[in-house]
Amino acid sequence: MNRREALKTIWLAIVAAGASSFLSFEDLLAADANPDKRINLVWLHASSCSGCSCSFLNIEDVSVLDILTKFANLIFHPDLSLATGDQVTEILDKVSASGMPYLFVLEGGIPTAMPHACLMADQPITYWVEKLGSKAIASVGIGTCAVFGGVTNMKGMETGSIPLDAFYARKGITQAVINLPNCPLKPEHLVYTLLHYAYKGSFPSTDSKGRPLKFFDRTVHEHCIFYADFQEKHYARYIGDAGCLLKLGCQGPLTRNDCLIIGHNGNTNICIRAGHPCIGCASEHFPRRVMFHIASDPQGVSEDS
Numbered sequence: 001m002n003r004r005e006a007l008k009t010i011w012l013a014i015v016a017a018g019a020s021s022f023l024s025f026e027d028l029l030a031a032d033a034n035p036d037k038r039i040n041l042v043w044l045h046a047s048s049c050s051g052c053s054c055s056f057l058n059i060e061d062v063s064v065l066d067i068l069t070k071f072a073n074l075i076f077h078p079d080l081s082l083a084t085g086d087q088v089t090e091i092l093d094k095v096s097a098s099g100m101p102y103l104f105v106l107e108g109g110i111p112t113a114m115p116h117a118c119l120m121a122d123q124p125i126t127y128w129v130e131k132l133g134s135k136a137i138a139s140v141g142i143g144t145c146a147v148f149g150g151v152t153n154m155k156g157m158e159t160g161s162i163p164l165d166a167f168y169a170r171k172g173i174t175q176a177v178i179n180l181p182n183c184p185l186k187p188e189h190l191v192y193t194l195l196h197y198a199y200k201g202s203f204p205s206t207d208s209k210g211r212p213l214k215f216f217d218r219t220v221h222e223h224c225i226f227y228a229d230f231q232e233k234h235y236a237r238y239i240g241d242a243g244c245l246l247k248l249g250c251q252g253p254l255t256r257n258d259c260l261i262i263g264h265n266g267n268t269n270i271c272i273r274a275g276h277p278c279i280g281c282a283s284e285h286f287p288r289r290v291m292f293h294i295a296s297d298p299q300g301v302s303e304d305s
């Protein structure tokens, strides 16, 4: 079997086996990459804590270096690129003027009411997102801030932060946006999405909010290890108790995500397996004003639900 056939076979196996087979990315990366299919990546931070970048760099199943060199061509990343100051402006101006095809990755919410809240090379981030996003072949919003606003537009924030797709709608930018919410991003979701783009020339199919169905077609609740307890109405009353965490405010029934299939930190654990209610970090309601269930919390799960 030649290199091309091997790569194709591995890729088809991954697609057929579903998202739970992420370990097989190692096989994919072990095969020679096809330089013709490398995607150019421009990655920016708007208002963010850089948690999604850290999460991406911590991926354990594959080498980040392989992803960014064999399978993608990283043109710019605020933390990883060596360029500073004028060099950054030069690179980004050149990219947007060149007509080269690239994917635009955005981490963080976009502060539209307070432009100086997030500056890069003396320009507000809104300038860069419009300039680079509008020229990209497609965009990827990573993390709940870029997808739903998340922490950056929680109650009390005055930056007027909005998600990437809302910003595009405001600016009349019509290109496709794929959304990968999670606080922080699950790196497997991004790697899968990028490899899908590299090998198929398209993003995986998504729901109406731009989230890949592969990861977000079901709620956390539907995959939950405590689902039988839920059905038997066996509820935990305190953190650490055995049983369904619903009455401690679990947001699993309201949150679409594959956490009980792909957890955090190389799938070593996830909130619910650690005995903690889901706080809905991938949902449009995150962060809630009150994280746990109390009767006065309007977004909490009521005792009757």
Ligand code: SF4
Pocket: 220, 221, 222, 224, 225, 226, 227, 228, 230, 243, 244, 245, 246, 250, 251, 252, 253, 272, 278
């Ligand atoms: S712990 Fe949460 S996600 Fe699990 S069954 Fe109970 S309500 Fe559903």
Ligand code: SF4
Pocket: 183, 220, 255, 257, 259, 270, 271, 272, 277, 278, 279, 280, 281, 282
């Ligand atoms: S279980 Fe809930 S809070 Fe925890 S990572 Fe998944 S979606 Fe986020």
